[in-house]
Amino acid sequence: MKTLSYFEKRDLNNMQRIGGYLSDMPEYCYDFFTGIELNTSSLTRLNYAMDLSIFYDYLSCYLFHKKKEEISLKDLDSLEAKHIESYLSYLSYYTVGDKVYRNTENGKARKLASVRSFFKYLFNHDLVSKNVVSKVPTPKLHTKGIIRLENDEVERMLDAVNAPTTFTERQKNYNKNTRIRDNAIVTLFLGTGIRVSELVGLNVEDFDFSQNAFTVTRKGGNQTVLYYPNEVKYAVGEWLEVRKTLPIDKEEKALFLSLQNRRICTRAVEKIVKKFAYESAPLKKISPHKLRSTFGTNLYHETNDIYIVADVLGHKDVNTTKKHYAAISDDLRKNVAKKVKIGYDE
DSSP, X not given: XXXXXXXXXXXXXXXXXXXXXXXXXXXXXXXXXXXXXXGSOHHHHHHHHHHHHHHHHHXXXXXXXXXXXXXXXXXXXXXXXXXXXXXXXXXXXXXXXXXXXXXXXXXXXXXXXXXXXXXXXXXXXXSSSOOGGGGSOOOOOOOOOOOOOOHHHHHHHHHHHHSOSSOOHHHHHHHHHHHHHHHHHHHHHHHHOOOHHHHHTOBGGGEETTTTEEEEEOTTSOEEEEEOOHHHHHHHHHHHHHHTTSOOOTTOOBSSBOTTSSBOOHHHHHHHHHHHHHHHOTTSOOOHHHHHHHHHHHHHHHHOOHHHHHHHHTOXXXXXXXXXXXXXXXXXXXXXXXXXXXXXXX
């Protein structure tokens, strides 16, 4: 029997979670998820399922006063724009069980987009007579500056991995066992700009050290060959030498392992980045995605080509990549100012 890959296991887990959310929702919701399956990833559908579950909680408790699975298409057809606007207001603070959740404009915009896709499907398939959600504008989003590490902060972060100064003795002892692995993880992020999910999914066989290349599985399952600098080659190579000495199950192909010698999880990688970033930039909330932003900004500095940056980062829409461009606009403006001459040189 074929062993499932990391990404196949992740998709299976996502589909099981989707089934859990749909278990107490109307049957026509299943039709929606079947209809979008070929054009969306399992993670996208999982996010839709979570968002629609919250939407049906609201409809059940505040509008129709019936169980979620009893809400009919006729009920949805009776909704007006003011009800969707009321739902967005509800999202500011809402309760699930004993836990209170809060949404900013970004959270509301995402949840509205999910409901909008759902109603678009229902309308296009003649299941409702109008798409009421299309009448409700997306909440205004406030642009935030891109958080990234400066060059000196990058150096301090790499130094922190190898010789942390703020760790307790217990943390330092723990770091001795994980230093080489953690250095490879951080260096790989900074040298390639891959996503945390992409890093976690890497296998040993994905690397070709003769070409400084590796295969990465992107969002949606597409595979791309990326190239890395020698710093990454040395860091990953050093970790592989350590990996060879570990008592690993012969079926375990993962590049990066936990202390239990199983594939490391996303949450563990996020904690690794956070603890070392704190030593180098304590006022910045640095995550793997911020290291990705750091790489994207540095790559644009070197190439001045937004399309190359988009391709390397795996962005389908170059407008997404322009967020990195915005992060260095101050530097560009400064350089332009230096080139402007008033009058003539004598």
